[in-house]
Amino acid sequence: MSGRQRAGAATRAPDTEVGPAELAARYGLTVSGSRPGPAVYGRRLWSRRHFIAAFATARLNAMHTGARLGGLWQVITPLLNAAVYYLVFGLLLGTRHGTHGFVPFLCTGVFVFGFTQSAVLAGTRAVQGNLALIRALHFPRACLPLASTLLQLQQLLFSMAVLMVIVVASGEPVTARWLLVVPVLAAQSAFNAGLAMAVARIGARETDAAQLMPFAMRTWMYASGVFYDLRGLTEHAPGWAAALLNANPALLFIDLMRYALMDSVPRSGLPAHAWPLVLAWTAAVGAGGYLFFWQAEKEYGRG
Template structure:
């Protein structure tokens, strides 16, 4: 009886090598809506810069489209806010006593802080207010809070035009220090963009956060010297508390703009190391806000 050699057993196919993931990888398929790396994500945002600017323009045009005075409210709103704060803080509470050029001092503080406040509020709502757009189209979601910040920047530029008239109207001279408003505004815009990105993620995850945010921002404004000279009230405070107040980013950017536009605001009145602090706050907010928002890119619109 002849014995034939046994045939070797057929190898069991590796399921991992023939599964859906392996087939997708073999054919170059990727997960829909997968989060790109931070560098690739930044390049996608840059590629859509025209979309961001167009969206900001459309929102700015729609802000007061239903009002009879239309876009004039972009100028009237900050002026009315400044008038109310002047009545409360300047006349009733007397916080403007002894402050030279208190009217431009107050208007500058109100306009500059309103930029940060509005960018934070609109950034926090940017994803939830555009949930239909987020679910219907594929684009880097960071475009929405960035467009919201750009909208508020354009609002501020209109307000600064009015502020320049107010400052010149009360007799404050125009000096070369006005040029310092440009780098101060650039740094504040970068800071606001990072803040809007961070708050956009928080607002998308917890809708109740958007309801609490206005109270937090109002409190922030009260401790930022927007309506009064903070140095008068912090002079007798404990040293750690005074350092904390002086490092407040809102105070930093308000102080820089006041120093640029009002000649009676001297360098001695500025917080210590004001320009390095402004740069550090802008860099830290932009970097941390970008990373915080990017890390949840795949989750937006899926809740």
């Protein structure tokens, strides 16, 4: 053996003396299907933002392709819901009395809560409804609940255009407060995304969650002031109950949107510390839902 061959053998010999873990670390190898850290996972999600947007848009375009009115159902559906609630709560139960501008008041509540409701219901099925895609392709699974939230936001934007027409037709002026619609929607979208990711993990493990979630959302809706002004309840409720009702994130988003669009809603009509509470809810649910979903990344699509 020449001197060069002996030197090459000497340099390769240590590879036979180290363990597999050290070799993997030396050559940058990782375990197949391993879960990256939350920061790396977030960067991978960001790198697939175009896929998330395209997936949401494709689902939106396919939703009403078989219907004669097509995409008009994106506007007709919330309007029909508002009409039914007006008949039941406004006319039959008389909650419209004492509420100035009850029609825009009701429509705002229905549209804004409907955004959260739809995001949660779609998020519950985000993993279970896309098992074939999960098992066929490798991508961060959080793309699915995020895409479902983006889909619901796109639908809401159509409804918001109709809502603004309803508000103006009801006699409310266009004011500078309308600019608050953007931060309110941004905060609610982040809140909904975190909530969608949290229920997506629950729905992936417990298939019955998709059947139970509509009942939970309906209960939440009745406690969120969608159909009536909750101040009539909080004024006579115990202190702890009033504080709990006023800290309801769905109520906060609805009240802030009403304040933004309706000049007849005064600042005093908002719960105390509305904006700090909204930001706290958005940060807690957005980050908490992300981490909760990320922890089970390796489990989705298995079994």
